[in-house]
Amino acid sequence: MTVRVRFAPSPTGYLHVGGGRTALYNRLFSQGRGAFILRSDDTDQARSTREFADDILESMRWLGLTWDEGIEVGGPHGSYRQSERIERYGEVADQLVAAGHAYHSFATAEQLDEFRKAAQAAGRSPAYDGRFRLDDDEIARRLAAGETAPIRFAVNRPGETSFDDIVRGEVSFDHAQVDDFVILRSDRSPTYHLASTVDDVDFGITHVIRGEDLLSSTPKHLLLTKAMGAEPAVYAHLPLLLGPDGTKLSKRHGHTAVNAYRSAGFLPEALLNYLAILSWSPGEDEELVSLSEMAERFRLEDVSRSPAVFDVTKLEWMNGVYIRELGAAEFVARSLEFVEDDLGRDLDEDEMKAFAGMAPLVQERAKTLAEVGPQLRFLFAASVSYDPTSWEKVMMQPEAMTAVSAACTRLAELPAWDAESIETTLRSMLDEHGMSARKGLQPIRVAVCGSAISPPLFESLELLGRERSLQRLADVAQQLG
Numbered sequence: 462m463t464v465r466v467r468f469a470p471s472p473t474g475y476l477h478v479g480g481g482r483t484a485l486y487n488r489l490f491s492q493g494r495g496a497f498i499l500r501s502d503d504t505d506q507a508r509s510t511r512e513f514a515d516d517i518l519e520s521m522r523w524l525g526l527t528w529d530e531g532i533e534v535g536g537p538h539g540s541y542r543q544s545e546r547i548e549r550y551g552e553v554a555d556q557l558v559a560a561g562h563a564y565h566s567f568a569t570a571e572q573l574d575e576f577r578k579a580a581q582a583a584g585r586s587p588a589y590d591g592r593f594r595l596d597d598d599e600i601a602r603r604l605a606a607g608e609t610a611p612i613r614f615a616v617n618r619p620g621e622t623s624f625d626d627i628v629r630g631e632v633s634f635d636h637a638q639v640d641d642f643v644i645l646r647s648d649r650s651p652t653y654h655l656a657s658t659v660d661d662v663d664f665g666i667t668h669v670i671r672g673e674d675l676l677s678s679t680p681k682h683l684l685l686t687k688a689m690g691a692e693p694a695v696y697a698h699l700p701l702l703l704g705p706d707g708t709k710l711s712k713r714h715g716h717t718a719v720n721a722y723r724s725a726g727f728l729p730e731a732l733l734n735y736l737a738i739l740s741w742s743p744g745e746d747e748e749l750v751s752l753s754e755m756a757e758r759f760r761l762e763d764v765s766r767s768p769a770v771f772d773v774t775k776l777e778w779m780n781g782v783y784i785r786e787l788g789a790a791e792f793v794a795r796s797l798e799f800v801e802d803d804l805g806r807d808l809d810e811d812e813m814k815a816f817a818g819m820a821p822l823v824q825e826r827a828k829t830l831a832e833v834g835p836q837l838r839f840l841f842a843a844s845v846s847y848d849p850t851s852w853e854k855v856m857m858q859p860e861a862m863t864a865v866s867a868a869c870t871r872l873a874e875l876p877a878w879d880a881e882s883i884e885t886t887l888r889s890m891l892d893e894h895g896m897s898a899r900k901g902l903q904p905i906r907v908a909v910c911g912s913a914i915s916p917p918l919f920e921s922l923e924l925l926g927r928e929r930s931l932q933r934l935a936d937v938a939q940q941l942g
């Protein structure tokens with residue numbers, strides 16, 4: 462059997478990391494077995510924007526999540542944008558009315574409100590049970606008189622809808638909990654339930670893999686599918702993502718958009734790997750897997766049903782591991798935009814050489830590519846800007862003045878300007894003054910690099926060059942003196 466799965470984001474927000482995980486699992490499940498389809502659930506024109514729609518495609522591509530059919534790629538089903546299929550949804554709604562599965566509902570907002578309140582007060586289900594449905598003649602008379610009304614699906618009660626969810630197992634909904642839901646509004650715009658189900662049926666979707674927030678919609682989609690005379694898809698609902706405090710992941714916890722992680726200097730392969738292991742494990746104690754390894758090993762049956770905690774600290778750790786796996790030239794190529802952004806200009810040829818020389822030392826420690834810019838600023842900026850916290854902590858120490866001016870004098874006499882000679886000279890200077898490396902080298906670091914956090918000091922001095930290094934030390938000696 463050939464599987465057909467879809468990712469169906471609404472362009473009402475940036476691609477969320479949870480959406481990224483859903484897209485990834487769809488892609489992994491379908492790889493080598495069928496088609497991964499990207500459709501746009503853009504019926505909510507008021508909240509959908511071009512910017513969000515573009516961001517979703519851009520973020521998917523950045524993550525390496527390509528799709529086989531759908532938006533921009535095309536395919537046998539015409540448009541994969543719901544906004545371009547509005548007529549089709551109206552047509553299905555009319556067919557469902559003609560077949561007796563749905564009806565024009567003239568229930569007023571007040572009636573529905575009263576019903577809900579009374580049900581709640583009596584401890585009954587507030588799901589609307591269709592009690593205000595008019596008889597067919599009355600409906601026909603009102604429509605003929607030019608009145609408009611939304612179309613509701615007629616849920617039969619008593620009854621229940623059950624399905625075998627690949628992740629959650631057997632799931633069952635009593636129809637007392639399912640309302641006669643609206644499928645077409647009185648302006649003939651479709652609801653999510655109708656548009657989503659019609660697309661899943663028309664596009665031949667075999668497996669619906671989506672977030673658990675949509676679980677309670679599934680009985681409605683199954684009822685609609687059956688009423689359309691189609692074969693239902695198999696469902697798999699992925700667990701919720703939580704923040705570290707155990708509440709639903711939201712902006713309160715930090716970034717939730719994939720593009721924010723991109724700007725913060727995460728590698729797409731690291732983010733993808735982290736999203737994969739949120740609710741699935743590639744094997745005992747294994748966490749680091751490439752996209753192709755994931756696709757080989759992924760099974761929907763192995764997806765966990767418990768909520769997953771999105772932990773940025775862990776993601777940073779993983780990103781660091783991926784950063785260290787990059788080749789030196791690759792690291793330079795990928796971090797260049799962050800360095801240039803930080804600096805506000807492009808690097809020239811000499812600076813590129815200095816960058817390439819320094820890059821491996823930063824690569825060893827960086828957790829994100831965004832750290833590279835500030836760490837190398839000292840190398841490219843015309844003058845150092847001192848980090849106030851570092852200055853306060855280091856330069857106010859009694860040793861600072863001695864260390865900086867002694868370093869300036871001793872380094873000025875150095876015949877060769879390389880990291881090794883610089884280190885030997887500075888260490889003998891420390892011995893001479895009876896200073897520990899920690900106390901004596903930090904002021905030199907802050908004087909030259911502007912911060913107590915910098916790449917290794919001796920190499921930094923070498924790459925900065927004799928002239929600029931001595932100038933900076935002299936400037937600070939003077940300021941302290």
Ligand code: GLU
Binds near residue numbers: 470671
């Ligand atoms: N468009 C829906 C959303 O963005 C998902 C629809 C679905 O997967 O059925 O939440």
